Amino acid sequence: MAKMTLEELRKLRDSKKKELNKRDVADKNIQIIVGMGTCGIAAGAKETLDAFLQELDEKKLTEKVMVTQTGCMGLCYVEPTVEVIMPDMPDVIYGKVDAEVARKIVRKHIQGKALVNDHIYDRPAADIVE
Amino acid sequence: MAFTNYILVCGGTGCESSKSDQIFKNLIAECEAQGLKDTVQVVKTGCFGFCEQGPIVKILPEDSFYVRVSPEDAKELISEHIVKGREVKRLLYNRDESKKRARVEDIEFYQKQFRIVLRNCGVINPENIDEYIARDGYKALERALFDMKPEDIINELKAAGLRGRGGAGFPTWMKWNFTKQAAGDVKYIVCNADEGDPGAYMDRSTLEGDPHSIIEAMTIAGIAVGANQGYIYIRAEYPLAIKRLQIAMEQSRGYGLLGKDILGSGFDFDIEIRLGAGAFVCGEETALLASIEGERGMPKPRPPFPATKGLWGCPTVINNVETWANVPVIISRGGDWFAKIGTEDSKGTKVFALTGKIRNSGLVEVPMGTTLREIVYDIGGGIPGNKAFKAVQTGGPSGGVITADYLDTPIDYSQLQKLGSIMGSGGMIVMDEDDCIVDVAKFYLGFTVEESCGKCAPCRVGGRTLYNILDRITKGEGEMEDIEKLKTIGKAMQKASLCGLGQTSPNPVMSTLHYFGDEYKAHIKDKRCPAGKCKPLISYHILADKCIGCGVCARKCPVHAINGERRQLHEIDHDICIKCGECYKACKFDAVYVR
Numbered sequence: 019m020a021k022m023t024l025e026e027l028r029k030l031r032d033s034k035k036k037e038l039n040k041r042d043v044a045d046k047n048i049q050i051i052v053g054m055g056t057c058g059i060a061a062g063a064k065e066t067l068d069a070f071l072q073e074l075d076e077k078k079l080t081e082k083v084m085v086t087q088t089g090c091m092g093l094c095y096v097e098p099t100v101e102v103i104m105p106d107m108p109d110v111i112y113g114k115v116d117a118e119v120a121r122k123i124v125r126k127h128i129q130g131k132a133l134v135n136d137h138i139y140d141r142p143a144a145d146i147v148e
Numbered sequence: 149m150a151f152t153n154y155i156l157v158c159g160g161t162g163c164e165s166s167k168s169d170q171i172f173k174n175l176i177a178e179c180e181a182q183g184l185k186d187t188v189q190v191v192k193t194g195c196f197g198f199c200e201q202g203p204i205v206k207i208l209p210e211d212s213f214y215v216r217v218s219p220e221d222a223k224e225l226i227s228e229h230i231v232k233g234r235e236v237k238r239l240l241y242n243r244d245e246s247k248k249r250a251r252v253e254d255i256e257f258y259q260k261q262f263r264i265v266l267r268n269c270g271v272i273n274p275e276n277i278d279e280y281i282a283r284d285g286y287k288a289l290e291r292a293l294f295d296m297k298p299e300d301i302i303n304e305l306k307a308a309g310l311r312g313r314g315g316a317g318f319p320t321w322m323k324w325n326f327t328k329q330a331a332g333d334v335k336y337i338v339c340n341a342d343e344g345d346p347g348a349y350m351d352r353s354t355l356e357g358d359p360h361s362i363i364e365a366m367t368i369a370g371i372a373v374g375a376n377q378g379y380i381y382i383r384a385e386y387p388l389a390i391k392r393l394q395i396a397m398e399q400s401r402g403y404g405l406l407g408k409d410i411l412g413s414g415f416d417f418d419i420e421i422r423l424g425a426g427a428f429v430c431g432e433e434t435a436l437l438a439s440i441e442g443e444r445g446m447p448k449p450r451p452p453f454p455a456t457k458g459l460w461g462c463p464t465v466i467n468n469v470e471t472w473a474n475v476p477v478i479i480s481r482g483g484d485w486f487a488k489i490g491t492e493d494s495k496g497t498k499v500f501a502l503t504g505k506i507r508n509s510g511l512v513e514v515p516m517g518t519t520l521r522e523i524v525y526d527i528g529g530g531i532p533g534n535k536a537f538k539a540v541q542t543g544g545p546s547g548g549v550i551t552a553d554y555l556d557t558p559i560d561y562s563q564l565q566k567l568g569s570i571m572g573s574g575g576m577i578v579m580d581e582d583d584c585i586v587d588v589a590k591f592y593l594g595f596t597v598e599e600s601c602g603k604c605a606p607c608r609v610g611g612r613t614l615y616n617i618l619d620r621i622t623k624g625e626g627e628m629e630d631i632e633k634l635k636t637i638g639k640a641m642q643k644a645s646l647c648g649l650g651q652t653s654p655n656p657v658m659s660t661l662h663y664f665g666d667e668y669k670a671h672i673k674d675k676r677c678p679a680g681k682c683k684p685l686i687s688y689h690i691l692a693d694k695c696i697g698c699g700v701c702a703r704k705c706p707v708h709a710i711n712g713e714r715r716q717l718h719e720i721d722h723d724i725c726i727k728c729g730e731c732y733k734a735c736k737f738d739a740v741y742v743r
Contacts, residue, residue: 021404024290024411027281034282038272041154041208054231067187071152084209085152088233 039081048083048104048128053097055090061097062116069117070100073124083128096139102127113139151189153230154208158270160195160356161349161388167219168192168203174222175205179230188230194357196270197511198257201241206270213255214239256508260527262489263513264497265350265473269357274392277399280360286405288479292368293413296479298328301372305475307483309495314340314431314468315543315572316648317494317561320475323465326455328373330463335375337366338440338459338466341382341389342424342431345544346595348575350499351469353511355382355389358473359396363406363419365475369465370417378419379459381436383426393421428599432647433466435601446603447647468573470499490516494560498571502528504578505535514559521555524578535580539663543572545592546652548659549585568659570652584681585664586671589656590618596653607650610641614657622682626672634661680742683727687743690731692717694739701731701740 022030052058052067067087074080091099096113102123103109112123112134119137126134157163157172172192179188196204201215205225212235214225221239228234241255263269272279280286292301305321312318327335339362343351355362366378382390397419400406408416422440429435430445437459439445458464474496478486490496494516500523503509507529514523520540524530531537539549542559548569550557557563561571579588597611614637617630638654645651661668670676677685690701690710695717702710702718709725712718720731732740 021402021409022411023404024294027286027290027403027405027411030278031281031284031287034278038279038282051233054233067152086209086233087152087230 036081048079049102050083050085050123050128051088051101051103052085053089053091053093053099053101054087055094055097057090057094058097058099063098065117066098066100066115066120069120070124073121077124077129079124079128091140093139099139104128107131107133110138111140112137151187153188155188155190155225156193156206156208156270157190158194158196158202158204159192159274159388160199160202160269160353161386162195162199163203164388166203168217170219171203171205171217171222174219175226178222178226182226182231184226184230188226191273192275193272194269194274195266195353195511197261197266197353197513198255198508199510200508201510204270205239210235213241215241256529257510257512257527260518260522261513262497262515264477264486264489265354265470265499266357266511266513267477268361269353272358274357274359275395277360277396277403280358284480285360285476286364286400288476289364289367289405290411291479292371293411293415298372298374301368301479302328304479304483308474308478308486309483309490310471310474310478310486311494311561312467313470313474313498313571313574315546315570317571320467320471323455323467324369324372326453327375327463327465330456332463334377334460334462335373336459336462336464337369337373337375337378337419338437338454338464339366339378339380339382339472340431340433340436340466340468341380341386342436343383343386343469343573344426344428344431344599345546345573345575346592347503347577348501348544348573350501350511350574352386352389354469354473354499355386356392359389359393360400361476362393362469362472363396363400365472366419367406367410367417368475368479369467371415373463373465375465376416376418378417379422379440380419381422381424381430381440383424383430385426390421390423397421427601428596429601429647429649432649435647436466437464444601446601447649449646470574491558491560493562498559498574500574500576502576502578504541504576505531505580505583506578507532516560517558519556519558520550523559523576524555528578531578531580533580535582538579538581538583539585541569541577541579541588541592541656542575543570543655544575545596546570546648546655547572547575548655549579549588549663551663568655568662570655582679582681584622584677584679585660585667586618586622586677587679587681589660590615590622592656593618593653596649600649600653604644604646604650606641606644607646607653610637610645611650611653613637614641614654618657621668621671622677623684624671624675624682626668628669628672630672631661631665631668634658676743686727687722688720688725688727688729688731689741689743690718690720691739691741694737696737696739698737700734700736704730704734706730 054063093099098115100112100115175190203217205214205217228236302321310320424430430439432447434448435445454464487495497513499513502512539551593615597615600607602608638658641654697715709721
């Protein structure tokens with residue numbers, strides 16, 4: 019720790035504030051839920067989770083998106099499974115989400131507000147899916 | 149690597165004494181064992197306030213509020229909640245399956261609260277300055293150093309209407325202004341952390357949970373009045389608070405927020421901790437200053453007040469912990485914002501330590517003007533065991549009782565005074581029908597008699613005499629003229645004692661005499677204790693129509709005072725009975741009663 023100037027203190031506050039805000043869920047209205055049951059973990063859900071966190075960090079979305087883990091969603095045959103809940107979009111359960119697809123979901127679904135069609139396995143009515 | 153979950157573990161003294169430290173260690177070990185070191189952050193925070201339910205563990209982002217956690221639960225919390233995403237129902241605060249799980253803001257205990265003083269307690273890790281800074285910490289210091297003149301700081305406090313939270317309620321800005329205007333190059337800033345009221349622990353929790361707020365506030369006062377040295381006088385019985393303060397001071401010195409040339413402004417300010425041996429009278433400001441100087445902690449007559457002639461004869465600002473904790477918020481958010489909270493005559497919030505016969509005991513911060521009923525019933529959850537509410541003792545041993553008739557009084561400085569009690573430090577002890585009011589008065593008086601420094605006669609002799617009279621009354625040896633004697637001596641003490649300790653120590657007696665005169669008379673005239681508490685005045689009896697002769701009471705009686713044939717009425721031999729109450733507790737048929 020070195021003695022700080024006013025500028026440095028303000029900079030430190032801004033960066034630490036971001037870090038601390040991640041704990042808070044109040045403003046986060048987008049939710050990514052990763053299935054982390056035994057089946058999910060065996061199918062690589064940990065890599066999927068990491069990919070989500072990295073991509074959100076890179077796209078500076080960590081303030082808005084909350085990533086949580088849950089147990090098996092019952093779709094063991096298409097693990098890893100991921101549910102995405104956000105305003106103005108139907109709730110979607112994606113299957114076979116590897117790291118690559120995870121990044122795609124962030125870019126296309128969360129940023130672009132478009133469904134990642136070929137990975138939808140449950141939830142939205144069939145007619146939404148092209 | 150970003151974290152997906154945050155586990156906040158309460159590190160206050162209350163929870164630490166029920167092994168929260170071990171819970172913290174086990175959680176970290178379990179995270180490591182399960183390969184979650186990089187995804188889960190375990191943080192030790194200050195007190196959550198809900199001490200009744202401790203140790204408390206909160207998991208974010210789900211906002212799950214786990215209570216009464218034990219070290220053995222760590223494994224289940226990690227493998228169930230974190231790994232599988234399933235909440236551990238048996239540990240959640242709201243265990244009612246039919247209801248949706250309560251988020252923290254839905255818990256009744258927190259609903260009517262408004263946290264200014266305790267804003268960071270239970271939120272940040274008090275041993276990490278970065279987390280304090282992230283919560284706008286040291287922002288007020290920035291303003292005070294670079295954007296404000298000393299008189300601006302004092303004006304902001306004036307606009308806020310902050311009054312001393314140590315009990316007397318003196319306007320804080322006025323105190324600071326006296327010191328600012330006093331002549332002299334050397335001035336001092338003192339934090340009174342000598343919390344001694346029975347049942348009160350808000351200052352300890354603030355220091356443990358948010359030590360930087362006190363450091364920041366004292367530095368701001370230094371700027372306002374032109375002082376370069378501060379002292380925190382804290383009792384040695386608060387080791388955790390002392391440790392956290394030391395860590396905090398070291399960190400802020402390292403960052404250049406304390407010490408020489410703060411933030412390159414040219415202003416110097418540093419703080420030293422002074423340990424007190426835990427004498428109640430040392431909470432009185434003149435005695436406290438004497439103790440810092442290395443003298444015996446005895447009060448001096450005022451004036452001169454410390455604001456103009458304090459530590460080593462120099463002008464000194466002395467405020468208590470809770471008052472200090474309000475200052476950074478007032479400076480950074482503005483006095484007008486603060487003045488919107490509370491009542492006309494008392495602004496802001498007050499922290500109460502709610503204890504005694506109450507379901508949710510703990511630390512409660514509410515806007516001034518909240519009624520006693522809201523505190524006792526809505527936040528405190530009422531009296532356990534469906535007993536009747538009898539009274540609340542506010543203001544510790546210097547305060548008085550408030551009865552059920554006044555439950556709807558909005559609590560602020562003047563309202564409490566009107567009822568013959570005081571705000572005091574904010575200890576609030578709830579009593580139910582089983583508490584004897586004479587016994588309670590005797591308890592408080594016993595405390596102040598022991599803590600009297602003995603310097604002045606009214607306190608030394610008067611207190612002891614009052615105590616002896618009360619003792620006689622509880623033994624059934626009281627006489628009717630004792631009531632007049634109590635009043636006369638009490639009044640003399642209030643007028644003639646040198647300091648607040650002696651002046652206020654008759655308060656519990658005067659106040660209970662006022663509201664519960666009948667109960668005193670019952671003790672004296674009828675030789676009866678209505679609450680069934682004073683042993684020499686009670687006797688246990690067995691009701692003939694309820695006793696089925698099971699003999700349980702006789703078997704439980706340690707002195708074999710109960711006799712009777714099987715299936716026949718039993719009787720208590722009052723010559724042998726030691727009034728331990730075991731028979732009363734043992735009887736399943738309510739056949740034993742107290743008279």
